[in-house]
Amino acid sequence: MTLTYAEHTPTPKQFADILNRSGLGARRPVDDPGRLARMLAGAKLTIIATDDASGEIVGIARSITDFSYACYLSDLAVDVAYQRNGIGKRLIELTRERAGPQCALILIANPDAVEFYKRLGMPNCDRAFVYPRLA
Ligand SMILES: CC(C)(COP(=O)(O)OP(=O)(O)OC[C@H]1O[C@@H](n2cnc3c(N)ncnc32)[C@H](O)[C@@H]1OP(=O)(O)O)[C@@H](O)C(=O)NCCC(=O)NCCS
DSSP, X not given: XXXXXXXXXXXXXXXXXXXXXXXXXXXXXXXXXXXXXXXXXXXXXXEEEEETTXXXXXXXXXXXXXXXXXXXXXXXXXXXXXXXXXXXXXHHHHHHHHHOTTOEEEOOOOGGGHHHHHHHTOOOOTTOOOOOOOO
């Protein structure tokens, strides 16, 4: 399997597809293309993994960042058929590299992904606070 990693903004349809193929689609507004388009337009850093054989996007990391202090990793998704091959880990490494050493990487883990972040050795923070979405 040969993969290409690149900073690239997918179309809303491609975004919905990879969210659905990862399982994260159940927790994202995949049926609202306008909202997906705004999410993509507002993200400063989106990195995708593409399978060279099929040309399909098989992983994505979408972050909101100033490249100077904070980087919020909003969506990390890997196609279920490609999971456990190091793609999620690599997408985080590339996001951190691109955001730069002055940025903290911040995220809220999907309950199913908590063990993944622990496995990476990512420090967790008990001082984080969140106002949930109202819509
Ligand atoms: C979470 C997710 C992104 C991980 O991507 P992945 O490409 O399968 O993960 P990797 O292969 O890079 O895994 C890195 C390490 O974590 C481990 N790991 C991966 N998923 C794990 C899980 N659910 N539980 C425990 N360990 C896990 C891997 O075995 C690997 O361990 P190793 O370094 O000892 O080999 C992927 O499972 C996914 O897209 N899940 C659905 C969407 C989701 O929950 N996204 C996170 C939103 S916060």
